Amino acid sequence: MKMVQATVFLLACLVISSSLLDSTMAGSSFCGSKCSARCSKAGLKDRCIKYCQICCDKCKCVPSGTYGNKHECPCYRDLKNSKGKPKCP
Numbered sequence: 001m002k003m004v005q006a007t008v009f010l011l012a013c014l015v016i017s018s019s020l021l022d023s024t025m026a027g028s029s030f031c032g033s034k035c036s037a038r039c040s041k042a043g044l045k046d047r048c049i050k051y052c053q054i055c056c057d058k059c060k061c062v063p064s065g066t067y068g069n070k071h072e073c074p075c076y077r078d079l080k081n082s083k084g085k086p087k088c089p
Helices: 002-038 045-059 074-078
Strands: none
Touching: 002 045, 045 074
16 A cells, blocks of 8 residues: 555656656746847857846846847846846846
């Protein structure tokens, strides 16, 4: 009886963890495509995409275009680095 309960518990954990993984990966693909577009004209693309990803993960949005338009996403606009300058590209 205990073996059946343990098996059911493990299967339930497996199903829950796989569904959480899918939702996390869906968010990453959203941010990945938005940040690729946002950083397409950046001189330092790797750095731009890195910080864009951080901001997108936190704010769940990325302004349209390759520059400006930060009014579309106030959270993205208002994130600052340790020196008080804008964190998000």
